[in-house]
Amino acid sequence: MSTQSLPQSIEALVERCDRIIEEPGFAPAVAWKQAAPNRAAIGCFPVYTPTEVFYASGVLPVGLAGGGNRMEIAHADSRFQSFICSIIKSTLEQGMTGLLDDLDGVVFHSICDPARNLASVYTRNFPETPVEYIHFPQNFEAEEAPRYLRDEYERVATFAGELSGRPMTTEDLRAAIRIYNRVRETIRRLYALRRDSPHLLRTRELYPLVRVGHLIPPEEHAELLADALQAAATREGRERDRIRVVLTGSFCEQPPLDLIAAIEDAGCYLVDDDFLIGRRWFNGNVPENTSDPLLSLAEDYLNASLPSPVKHDMRISPSELLVERARSHRADAVIVLCAKFCEPSLFAYPIYRKALQVAGIPHLFLEFEEKMWMFDRIKSEIETFVESLLFD
């Protein structure tokens, strides 16, 4: 940070992020809360959270990203059946074992049926914890959708203001939009750099740089990302004989860090992905100085947010979008990496498959679980796939 005169290396920055991510609990959020009065922190279940609305109300939106592969599920699996994805159970388990105690509330959204029911189960099991639920509109064509979502955000702002004891003002919201714009803009630039020069920034590096934003305040994240951008851009390296891959399907439950590394080590440059898409969220900046910033945020969700299988925008075909993404990223192949039992991502697959076949883009379908810790099988499957393309 500013006290350091020497530019930091990517390795050092990534190591710092890895440490924060892997540490259980929410120490940065606790420190942030203690630094000033009228502050709170809320756990945000994926995918899309209106982070600005929370932050502007004095509530740090902490991203819930599951239990990873170090957590044992001992209680939550009696509540959710074996055919439910892991992040549902690990999030409940975190609550049941006190790991979310430093957070002052939790927010869920209308992404899938298990997440929706989890909001209820959470409410019942933790009567002291405020639980919010956001219904995102699914009719993207309706002219009343932006107004509806704006009102929904206003309701959320009231909820958030009650958590922190500080009602949001329009100016607060404008400031929050500005800071998150900075974060997202830098992430977009890092993504562009990786697309153009994947040998300068591995995904195993980019991913923690983005993911740490789940845990630290956005100002700090913006600085860290700026440092990373500078370090990556001035890095030296040489392109290797690898295939360029667009990865899709992991927008909610997150694969272990080692799995991301294994995919790369198997011979892939990941040139685009949908990891943590709800944090990157917008294609461009949200307008900063509008008279009704809540409405601007709502309009941007409807018109400028990045796609995922939990957003059903009927104006664009998801399969065409994927093919277009593969082409614009000059990808040799697509890997569809779905969380096991994740119904939305599994539903997307047949549609993708057909379109990719028609477009002549090779693809590989894989499933993962956040709790997996052996990667040999999946790695050799990818290696075989890569070889079949390289030596075709």
Added chain:
Amino acid sequence: MTETHYQGKLHHLQKELMSEYYAALTASANGSGVPAAYLLIGGNPVELLRAFDILPVFPEVNALQLAVRKQSLPFIQSAEFMGYSSDNCAYVKADIGMYFGGRQTPFATIPEPSLLLCNYVGCNVYLDWFGHLAEFTGQSAFQLDIPFIRSASGKPSKEDIEYVLRQLHHLIGRCEEITGRKLDEEKLREAVRLSSLTGDLWAKIKHLTKRTPAPYDAYFDSVTMMAPLYCLRGTPQGLEFFETAYAELLAKAEAGIGPLEKERFRYVIEGPPPWPHLRAFRDMFSRWDAVAVASTYSTVGGLWEFGFTHDPDHPLESIARHLLEWNLTNRNFLQRYEQIERYLEEWNANALIIHSVKSCRLFSAGQGDMREYFTKRGVPTLLVESDLEDPRYFSEAQMRNRIDAFFESIAHRPIREGVTA
């Protein structure tokens, strides 16, 4: 063991009316000129379609008909061959398989849709399903977005109602384009009036199982009445069916006749039925003289028994309220706990059976928590797992053993007058 027979007069009427309905679908598929709209069961706004003489097609009803006739597996497998996962809702897979199988079923040829009406009432799979149909048919789907119940009061907000009403106006516009004629308000009022009378009768039928013995099984027999409730609601035939059904079931209640020779256990059941094995499943309960007095599944399309009725004087508002508030699918999971609690108390039941189906996470995700909740409140509760569409997930011997063990264990408890906390 003697086989139990469950056929009655209303079953025959149901068969007759449903085959007329399916004949109309086939005729539409063969070019009768009557447009068809696909829509979903959850809080369905069928009255609006009836007002335009658009034929409602419920892919969920088609899928379950396939399953009941043990015809679903080849369609499921052909969808899986296309890349659908074994973990996806099998209703969707059966429907997509059937769609690509030329829309031929043993009961009808399903017409191509003139309108894909995705009434997004709670179930997120609806969005995927109709999104896929949109891709495959090259049509755009109309997404009727219904905000989920998320307030502590369990009620939709003023904004929610306003939002749905506005969308209903757009939907009317779309129907006008399809049919080439303006909405006839009188016709809409008439469809809503018929629907309201039908809903009132259905509610009365539901309340009949408060009596001992229950005059019919509120799970296995209710499902017979559900197809007419959706496919024919808002028509004179639909009303006629429910008048007949009510008269017949009331007469049984008055005469003290139930579906079983004697009634020993009264249970509430949560979750959809295992359609491919319905008979086998039913017999597992009847051999214990156990009758379902209430079921949550029979409220996916509407929750009339708790006081809802369509209002012909405010047709669109009442359609909006039905979509938002008065059906199981758009209510949150804890509201379902309350619903079950009411059944246990007011319908005087002494056990809860949770049938957890893999396909339908709307129903099943979190049912372990539900079991824990009711068990802690002293309600004997059993959770069994299978599926509503895929015949491969039903393990008959294991299921029977679990159900036997459950009734065995509660047989020694006295039957209580209701269940207290």
